[in-house]
Amino acid sequence: MKRIVIDNKIRHGKPIIEGTRITVEEVLGMLEAGMTYEDIKKEYGLTKEEIIAVLRYISSLVKGERVHKLSY
Numbered sequence: 266m267k268r269i270v271i272d273n274k275i276r277h278g279k280p281i282i283e284g285t286r287i288t289v290e291e292v293l294g295m296l297e298a299g300m301t302y303e304d305i306k307k308e309y310g311l312t313k314e315e316i317i318a319v320l321r322y323i324s325s326l327v328k329g330e331r332v333h334k335l336s337y
Contacts, residue, residue, distance in 0.1 A: 268318035280322060282315050292319040 270283045280289040287309060295305050302313045 268315055269322040282311065282319065285311070287311065289319050289322055292316060293323065 268283055269280050269289060271278055271280050275281055276286055276288055281287060282289075282292070292305070292311070295309075296316075300308070302316055305311050305316060306313070
């Protein structure tokens with residue numbers, strides 16, 4: 266089962282978790298804010314497998330990318 270899908274009719278074509286309207290970007294924001302898998306499961310009903318699918322999706326996007334120094 267694909268877990269991350271893109272549908273132009275849902276959330277303007279942003280990648281989402283299949284069967285939800287929750288975007289990859291939103292899940293990353295949750296993790297960045299310090300939420301745990303359990304927090305996200307309790308608050309949004311996502312499974313650990315769906316959250317890991319988000320991380321795998323992002324990982325696949327950055328593989329082979331050129332590295333540029335960023336300044337924050």
